[in-house]
Amino acid sequence: MKNHPCRNHPRLSIALLACAWFAPIAGALAAPAVVPPEFQGTWVSAKAACESPVRARIGADKLMLDSGSDSEALGGIEMAGPGYFPPGYGGIMAVLITEFDGEQPAMVTFNVGEKKGTAVIEFSPVMPGKATPLLAKYNARISKLNLAARFPLNKVTLKRCAAR
Numbered sequence: 001m002k003n004h005p006c007r008n009h010p011r012l013s014i015a016l017l018a019c020a021w022f023a024p025i026a027g028a029l030a031a032p033a034v035v036p037p038e039f040q041g042t043w044v045s046a047k048a049a050c051e052s053p054v055r056a057r058i059g060a061d062k063l064m065l066d067s068g069s070d071s072e073a074l075g076g077i078e079m080a081g082p083g084y085f086p087p088g089y090g091g092i093m094a095v096l097i098t099e100f101d102g103e104q105p106a107m108v109t110f111n112v113g114e115k116k117g118t119a120v121i122e123f124s125p126v127m128p129g130k131a132t133p134l135l136a137k138y139n140a141r142i143s144k145l146n147l148a149a150r151f152p153l154n155k156v157t158l159k160r161c162a163a164r
Contacts, residue, residue, distance in 0.1 A: 034060050035077060035096060039110050043119055043158040050161035054152055056108070056121060063098050063106060065151045072145065074098035074106055092116060103141040112157065119158040123147040 035058055044052040057064040062075045080095035096108040105124050112118045125148075126139050148154045
């Protein structure tokens with residue numbers, strides 16, 4: 001080890017130590033792009049029958065919203081990692097974010113209030129304020145989707161239906 005390159009380059013040694021320290025943190029914060037199987041399936045209002053025409057269907061890589069003959073598919077799915085919750089959180093809640101690299105029009109929280117088998121969808125609202133280019137783009141996408149008006153599932157407690 002006498003001639004190891006890191007011994008002669010203190011900045012490289014510091015950089016390697018920093019990478020070694022941050023690697024586990026980055027791994028913990030990295031969000032898987034696939035929805036875990038326990039969250040996949042058909043979700044309806046907790047007060048509705050599983051045959052309800054108003055539903056959310058969650059697959060490995062998309063959220064499909066249905067209301068009668070109207071439907072909307074949202075992709076770009078990311079599952080939020082542990083960094084989404086406060087430090088020290090050790091519960092069973094999980095969060096799905098749609099169009100992660102875009103305007104994120106819908107978010108689903110699973111096991112809400114630590115109650116297994118529940119979920120709540122929240123649709124992103126149009127935001128008031130000075131129309132910067134980013135805000136204008138965001139508002140245009142959210143307005144076009146108009147999810148809250150089309151799908152009466154916003155902030156409704158959902159239950160998962162058994163697979164058929």
